Amino acid sequence: MDTKIFCLGILSFGDATGYEIKKQLEGPFRHFYDASFGSIYPALGKLTDAALVERTELAQDKRPDKKVYSITPAGKMALMDELAKPISGDKVKSDFLATIVFSELLSPAAIDQMIADRLAAYDSAITELDCEQTMTGPGAHFVCGFGKALYTAARDYLENHRHEIVGHSLLTKSEKVL
Amino acid sequence: MDTKIFCLGILSFGDATGYEIKKQLEGPFRHFYDASFGSIYPALGKLTDAALVERTELAQDKRPDKKVYSITPAGKMALMDELAKPISGDKVKSDFLATIVFSELLSPAAIDQMIADRLAAYDSAITELDCEQTMTGPGAHFVCGFGKALYTAARDYLENHRHEIVGHSLLTKSEKVL
C-alpha cells in the first residue's frame, strides 16, 4: 500500500487537503504508517490525473489557495479493489533491535542509556495512543488499542529482560578492542 | 542503519560471504530487518572500497569463486561509531493495520479471512522465533524473545478484539456502495 492508496483511504472518510492528510498521519497513525509532503502532494496529483479524486480550489485571504480533494466513485472502487487484495506482511525496520544484536560492541553505559531512552519512548507512545479522541471509525479505535497492547508488551519485555544484554559488553573485558 | 552497517555488524561476528549474510537475514532477523542481494552485494563493494572490510577470493571447483569478507579495524571503528549514535525510532509499515482502519469498505467475509490469515501468520512467526538455535550471541537471544513477546501480544489482542471490526462493514447495509 503506497501513499496514493493511503490518501484514497483518508479521503474515503471525507474531503481533505494535502495538509490535512499529513496532519492525520501525525496522530496515532504514524506508528504504523508515515508519509511526507514530498510524497503526499505528488500522490494527490497522480490521483487527480487518474480521476480517482477531484480537486476543488478554495481561494483564501492572505493564504495560498486551499485545494480540497474528494474521492470519486472510481476512486472508491480502486480503493476497495486494493483493500480486497491479499495483504502483504508488515515491514519493520528496527535500528533498536539491530543495535541490540551488535550490543557487545557498546559500553555498558551506552546500553543502559539506550534502554532508558527506549522505555521512555514506549511510555510516551502508550500515552499518545490512549485515544478516545476524534478517531475516525471503529477501525481506528481498534488500531490504537492494538498499538497500545504492543508497546506495553515491548515495554514489559524490555524491563524484564534487560539484564540479558547488559553485562555482555566486550568493552568491560578490555578497554581497547582493536 | 542501512545495509552497509548491517553487513558490518554481521561481519563483526565472523567472516562471511554475501550469500551467507543474506542467509542470516532469512532467519529470525528478517522480522525486524531485511535486505536483498541487490543491496548486499553493492554494500559489500562500497565497504571494500572504503577499506572497512577486506575481501578474500576463494576459487571453487565448478562453482563461482567465493568471496569471503572480513571486517577491518577501521570497519569495526565505523561500526562502533554508528552504534553509539542516538537510535532512530522503528519504522513500521503495516498494510494490515491500514486495511483495518479502512475496513468499513470490506465485506464481513473478507474481514474474517484477513483476521484468520493474520492469526495464522502470528502463529508461524512465534514458532519460528522459538530459537535456541545457533543464534549468534546474547543479543540475538534477546531479540528472538522480544519478537515472540510482541507477536504473542498481537495475537492475543486480535483474538480478543476482532469483534470490534467485524460487524461494521458498510457493505452489510447496502449491497451497492456507489
Next chain:
DNA sequence: GATATCATGTAAGGGGTTACATGATTGT
C-alpha cells in the same frame, strides 16, 4: 524433468525522504 542450493552480480525502476522555495499570521 523440475526445483532447490550454491554463488555472484547488474540495470531499471519504484517509492520515498530531505531540503529548498514562498509567505502571511498568530502565539510566546
Next chain:
DNA sequence: ACAATCATGTAACCCCTTACATGATATC
C-alpha cells in the same frame, strides 16, 4: 524577535527491490 501554524509544491538524491543473467550440482 522567534517559532509555530497554515498551505503548497519541486528537485535532488537515496536506498532498495525486482527481474534478469549465468551456471553447475543435488535432490525429489
